[in-house]
Every structure is written in structure tokens, then in C-alpha cells.
Amino acid sequence: MSADLIALSAAQAAVALHAGEIDAAELFSAYADRVAGEQIGAYLWREEGNPLVERPADFRSTPLAGVPIAVKDLFCMEGVPSTAASKILEGYLPPYTATSIARLQAAGASVLGKTNMDEFAMGSSNENSGYKTVKNPWDETRVPGGSSGGSAAAVAAGLAPWATGTDTGGSIRQPASLCGLVGLKPTYGSVSRYGMIAFASSLDQAGPITRDVTDAALMLKYMQGKDERDSTSTGLPDEVELPSATDLNGKRFGVPSTIDWSGVQPGVKAVFDAAVERLTALGAEVVEITLPHAEHGLSAYYLIAPAEASANLARFDGVRFGLRSEGEGLTAMYENTRHDGFGAEVKRRIMLGTYALSSGYYDAYYGRAQLVRTKIADDFRAAFNKCDFVVTPTSPTVAFKVGERVEDPLAMYLSDLFTVPMSLAGIPAISVPAGLATPDGAAQAAPGDDGALPVGLQIAGPAHSENALLDAAFAFERATEHMPAPWER
Amino acid sequence: MIERKDVEYVARLARLRLSEEEQERMARELGAVLGYIEHIEELDLSGVEPTSHVVDLVNSLRSDEVRESLPREAALANAPEVVDNGFAVPAAGS
Amino acid sequence: MSQNTATEYEAVIGLEIHVQLSTNTKMFCGCQLQFGADPNTLTCPVCLGHPGTLPVPNEKAVRYAIATGLALGCSIAPRSMFHRKNYFYPDLPKGYQISQFDVPICSDGELAGVRIHRAHMEEDAAKNIHVGESGRIHGAGRTVVDYNRGGTPLVEIVTEPDIRSGAQAREWLQLLRATIKQLGVSDVNMEEGSLRCDANISIRPVGATELGTKTELKNMNSFRFIERGIDAEIARQTALVNAGEKVRQETLHFDPSTGSLTSLRSKEESHDYRYFPEPDLVPVAPPAELIEEIRASLPELPLEKADHFENGLGLSVDTARFLAFNAEIGAYYQEVLLEAGADVDAKRTADWVTGELVARIGADADPAESKVTPVALAQLVTMVGEKKVTNAGAKTVLDRLVESGGVPEQIVEAEGLAAMGDGDELAGIVDAALEANPKAVDDMKAGNMKAIGAVIGFVMKQTQGRADGGEVTRIVREKLGL
């Protein structure tokens, strides 16, 4: 019975709940029991009660009817520990709830717990959590990706039907790719940022990490919307539809000829090439495009994001909330608190960002990065004159080994090579499972092959093209052989 | 690339205490990252307008209406140190 | 360097004025603004800088900033942005202040000969209260922060260095204050900190065009202290330079009780504020129609008012400026005029307000808050004009009004202060006066009209001041055939 409940996707569960075929409290318990015993470090906090038993009226007659959800620890929830996986926020209980989470709750989602992540969303492996690392359920010696690694691992391990993530330079898409899931970064401004602990304000966007494209559409439907508490929010112009496309007739997919494949594992490249063939088979036209500035995206990103972060993280000063480490005088208190509270990667980015903004360097670094950002957005605008969507691999590699890149920040940063340009341009992009590769990334693999690891296809569209993007991803998903997730095996 | 004194200065600005060893390491790591980043110097970006926002919005304002504030206990609930209903810190220089 | 004749120096002064806007709510959140509320009762996650919170600008504050700019003759930027100004201090909850940087909403204005460099929007800091030695385990004194004030909308006005003396700074600031008061965008109360002023001061030899090294005089909280503080600093700099020393760039505090200037300990690092565009906020781009609408709704401003008082009502320059630049007194004066009606003598009314009334209640008091209603003063001035009460009688009436309010006609009646008309009663008293002062009569007849003083004195004594001096003179001349 419990296994049958876990087998349902979020959308399927919602249908079954509305039909009275399953019981919402039992569904919640089925997941909560698994969460209580989880060994992969996916959760930082779990709900110990059962809201469906305690407050059934809150869920009756809602669209999601109590479907459980995991929430990345970057989202504030009133009275619930919200730490962004940082020691500096240990014990912090926010006095308010993030708009996007409040919306999902109002739509009837019931929160199972808060998922682990890279501290303040800074990282691509989840090894930067201030509390514990997360293991990839496909291979527990490997990372799940990051920064939404806990969310991705939880969904891949059947510890939640779906989870919220946040994406600043790839933090939804890359872990989704490394865990064989669907991850959608919506158009900047679609989902309110209010209550999402800020990393880089001009890039941060919340979105779904799900088992399939339909669930991604369903979560987006109830997350998105203009919010009067976020003056950069716009919402999406059209209602989000559940996808239904079965072919891609008349759709043009652009493949950037400017991709430097030298840093991409051959297995990933092979899965990508096969994926492009499937697009053609579905009726799509594949065209060559150029994104001449995309290769500079990482540079621009690693100036803009740390610069904004250096200011966003200034509020963690030991005065109003969170950790305080005393010292002789005010400055010493600040310096000790931030020394003790922040992890190495966070310090590195604060330093990088402060440096890029400091007197004498602004024009060469931050100012210049803003210009590169303009060029990257222009590149996409030009590309979308020639195609409806741009496709790339989501990540240059399959999930790597825990510890493999921690000593080399630059190598770690290269994980975001393909995802960062879309973030800089503010356009939507989705990662969809495309196939499997051998654990060393050397070659394509088939379902059932020993140790095979998932590879994602990234599809990006123009701003506010979410419905079309979800439809395209849905058609592609249907044409792709199902790869059983760890929880299914 | 980036000198120790720069690291010290920036750490001071950012209110980060770094041990000798951390400074050493920071100089090395930031140097490597900046070395990669500096390729953007080669781009011709004359006449390009900077992008600080990707949303095409202006005048996102709210009306001047009062919203309920937090009860004081809630405002102070997360504070590490409270004195006289306020957030206490080591004495700030004038 | 020795000189035979001392070089003459002139001071070069620029002002930076922070004006708290009198909106209902804070700049970026819906917390109510209220001076003197219990500490930390007017805060929310946004103005406490909680993780994940975002600012949303107050539309009214933007309007007020535009109105301020227009009143100061500024151009309004078609598109301006907010920036983050980064530094750590406990009164700054986010670790940065949201301000404006390269494109302020208002720039390039002028008010009474002083050019306005810029006026921009920003948020106020919270209030640090030093509680001194507390015997706690961690170090000695503590600072306690009250975030009620944090996030109050501010307009910061920066002038060009066009001011030359403390007195000029004071008078100009009074005009600025009256202008903003008239706009209704701020309480401009210096004691409560809704108007705060810093001055940048340097000196240079008269005739020189280069600027000398400037010092910054911080946070002077009354007009009087501003004048005194600036003059003290000019004197200090002049003495330094005359002694062959150099002025050091520093920030100073003026202690009005001792008249001394003390150097504030400079912050521990250079001011590297790392300004960058605030990514949480989109640009402010006021439509031209909005700017015109605000321009059209501007009230009559003090400079125009002074002009109207002087050239329209015939007041002296000094009285006109006094009334126009002292917002509350000027407003009261206009009320009185309105109540008194078209025929009243505006000059006489002005004398009664700026002379008699202000002398009784003090120049810093708001006459509207006194017991003398504009209706009452209008009635009194009208009665004087109609000779129903003499000047002396009217002053007594005003004393009563200031003490306990009331209606002038009733006070006149109750106290028997009505002026005597030209009837037989007054003629009879004049007869008696002439009879009692034969020497004065002789003197007058001999051409010395000064002698009439004794006669008038007699009449006034007899009538307890109710007689009109002019009328007495007329009757005396008539009776003596002069």
C-alpha cells in the first residue's frame, strides 16, 4: 500500500486524492516515515506531525488536496527552522513565510520538511552545506549536484514526490540532471522571491524539481504569480497549462555551434546527440545558432553573483538573528560571528564579490560583467529569431565523486558552464532526463547497466515561454526511454 | 594576481576575520578565479549598456498604507542579546 | 610665511540636509511612522532586514521627493535608480543603505541664490542608544538598537558651496525649512530629527577660486547652533591658517554648551561604500504627466509668498521675509488677514502679528497653538482700525487673549477699554485738562506744540487710556484756535 502511494507522481496523487481513491493523511505518513529513516542527508528538518490529521480542513477542496512537498531550506517558513544550510542561521525561526511557499500551501501542498543544500545556495555539489553533505541516490559515493542537491536527492530517493528548488546559475537544473529528474528555472520574475533567502537577487529564481514534466507544470502553476512584496516580480502572462504535446512538428531547436565540447564528457555528448536526433524524430527542425558570448557567461556570473551576495549576506552580523560570536568591541563581534558562521565557499564568494565592487575595481569587474550580461541577453534574442528553443547539455559531466572538486573552486564553477547564460538572460530553461552514461562519463549507457548515471538535456526558451517550453519537454520526455529512479528499484 | 594586502583589505571591508592560513589560501584561490574571469577584458564592449535588471519594469511601487508591524516579542525573538527591549551589541564607536 | 597685512579670508559653505518625509509608512515597508513610540514596536521582517525580505518603495515618498525637487527648481530625472551603499553598523539592518548614487531623482536646482546640486531618496538608519557600563560579561558598554526609525523615507538635499557665513546658512535653512513645510512633505522638526543638517566648510583668500580643504560639521540640531557652529569653525580655520598651519580634512562635532568643536574619531577604514545598483528594485521613471500634476499642485512657496507680502501687501522687506520664512507665523498671518476681510490694513495686521503677538508668545512658538485665534486677532485689529479701541487698549486686550483666549469685543466691554469717541465727554475732559495745565497752554500758544504732552497725559490718566491721542490733539487745536 505504502509503496503504491510512493509510486504516484504529484499530479497523479492529486487526482487520486480528489477521487477519494487514496487518503491524504496516509499519503503524508508514507513519505514522512521514509523521511524519518533517510540516510542520504537530504533533509535538514522534517515535519514530525501530520498536518493532514491535525488540520484536514486546510487541504480539503484545495487543488493539490494535501500532496506532500519538500521545501529547499532557502525558503523561510514562519516558525520553522530556516537556515539556508548555514551555521550562521542555526536556530533561526522566521517570523514569516515565503510567498511562493505560502501559495503552494494555499493550493493544498503539505510540507514534509526542509531540504539540505549548499550553504546560501553557493555550490554545485551540496558539499558546501554547513550541516552535512548529501549523497546522490544513484550512487552514494557521488554528489547529487547543487545547490538544490537535497531537493533533488529527496525526489530521486522517493523521500518526496516533488520539491521546490532555487536556481541562480543552475542550482535547479544541474542537480535535476545529476539525479535523473526534471528541473525548471522559470523566467526571472515569474515566481516571487519574497522569503527566499537571497543569494544573487538579480538572478535568483525559484522553481520545481520533479519526477516528470507534468509535475513541473503543476508546481509552477501554483508557485508563480506577481507579488506585491517583490517589486521585481511579474508573474507569468498566461495561466500555466499542464503539457500535452505529442510531437514537435514545426518547432525549431537551436544547437549552439559555439559550444566548446572539450570540457564535456563523451558520454554526455553522446546522450545529447541522441537527444537531438529524437527531437528531429518528433518532427522538430534542428538549426545551428551561435551564442558568441556564452563562453564569457561564467566570468560575468562569477562577478555579478558574488557581488550581489556580498551585500545580501551583510545582514548576517550577529545583531538581530542567528549566530553571534562575541569579541572585544563591535568590529570584533562582527568579524568573529562571520568567521564562525560562514563556510569556506561562502567566504570565498563574499571576498570575490567585495573585491569586484571595491574602489578602483568596479569598472573592470562588476561594471564590465554587466556589459557582458547585456551581450549574452542580446545573443539569445538573436538566436530566438532563428529558433523557438535552444538546447544544450545541462551539465558537462555526470555526477562526480564526493570530494573530487572541493579543493579546486574553479573546476567546481565549470559545472555551471551551460546553465549560467540562461540565468544571466533571465530566460526559462528546463532540464529533462535524456539518457544514461557510464559512471566515468566515457560513453552512453542503457537502463539496467551497472552504475549508469543520468544525463539531462537543457531546453531554454524566450522569456515567458513556459507553456511552450513545458510542452516541448513533455513531448521529449514521452519519446525518451524511462530510466527507473533509485526509489523504483 | 591578488596580493595578501588586498585580501586583508577586502576581508576588513566584509567584516570577515581570516586566519593567516585562510588569507594565504584565499589569495591563491581568488587569484585562480580572477585569472579565469579576466578573459572578459579582451571583449570589445564599447557602446554596450549595462544590464542590472532583466525584468522590463519601472515604478514598481506600493501605496502608502499601514501594515501591521510585528509584536515586539516577535521582533526580538531571534535576537542574540536583548537589553531594554532593544537589540544589544557591544558599544558602537561614535 | 610672514605677511605685513593679514590676508582676508572668505568662507565657502555647502550644506547637506536630511529631510524625513511625513508619509504614513516607511520607505520600503508598511510599518507606521510615529515619533516617540515604544522601542521596536514599529518593525517588521523587512525593516529588521530578515533573510529573504525585499523592499518595495512607497509611492507617496517618491511623490514627495519629486515635489521637493520641483519646489527647489530641480530637474526630475526621467529614469533614476536605487543603489546599495554598503557598510556595517548596528543601526543599518541590511548591512547596506538603499540610496541613490549616480542618477538622483532631482538635480540642478536653485533656491534664493544657493544652487542645489542634487536631492535624492534614501532610507533612514535606526537609532542607537548607548547604555553605558552594564557590568555584563562581554566587554563594558552596550549599544541598544531601536529599529522604529529605521527605514523612514528621507530626501537628502545637497547644495553647491554657495554659502559664505553662518548667518546666511541659518537664513537660507529657515527658508528651506519653510519651503518644505509649505509643501507638506515633512514635519521639518529639528528637535525630533526630521530636519538634520551637516555643513561642509572651507576658507580661501578673498578673490581665490580654488577651494580649500574642507571639514564636515555634523548633525547640528537647531538653527542657532548651525549659525554658531559654522562661525566657530570658520574662526578655527582662519586662526589655523593665520598661524601658518594647515586645515585637516575631518569630521567635527559642535558642542553648543561650550561652543567647542571636537573631532569625531574617523571610521576605521576609508569610505569604500561599494555602491552598486539595487537589484531588488526597478528604476523609478515618473511619467511627465505625473511631474506636471505635482508641479501644478505645488502651494505658494515662501519666496513667492515674500514677494507677494512685499509687493502685493506693501509690507517692508524684512517683515515680508520674516513672515514668509517662518512658516507657522506666516500661515497664521494669512489666516488673520482672511478672517479680517478685504478692508483690513495688511501692514497694521503684520505689525500686530510679528510685533505684539510674537513678542508675547516667542518667535519659536506656533501662534496657531496659542489661545489667540486668528478670528480674535482679526477682530482686534479691525477694532483698532475703526478706532473702537486705542493701541494701548488693544495691547491690554491682547494680553488677556494670550492668557486665556476669548472674544476681543467682550474683553473691551468687560474691562471698559472702549475708545472714547469725539463726543462731548471727551471735549469736557480736554477742557479740564487745559484748565489744569495753564503753562502748557501758554507754551502751545507760543508755538511749542510739544507741550501738548502734558495735556494728553492728563486726558489719558482721566480716561484710563481709552482716549485716542489724535482725537485729543484735534480737540485741543480746535479749542485753542491753533
Ligand SMILES: [Zn+2]
Ligand atoms: Zn517594517
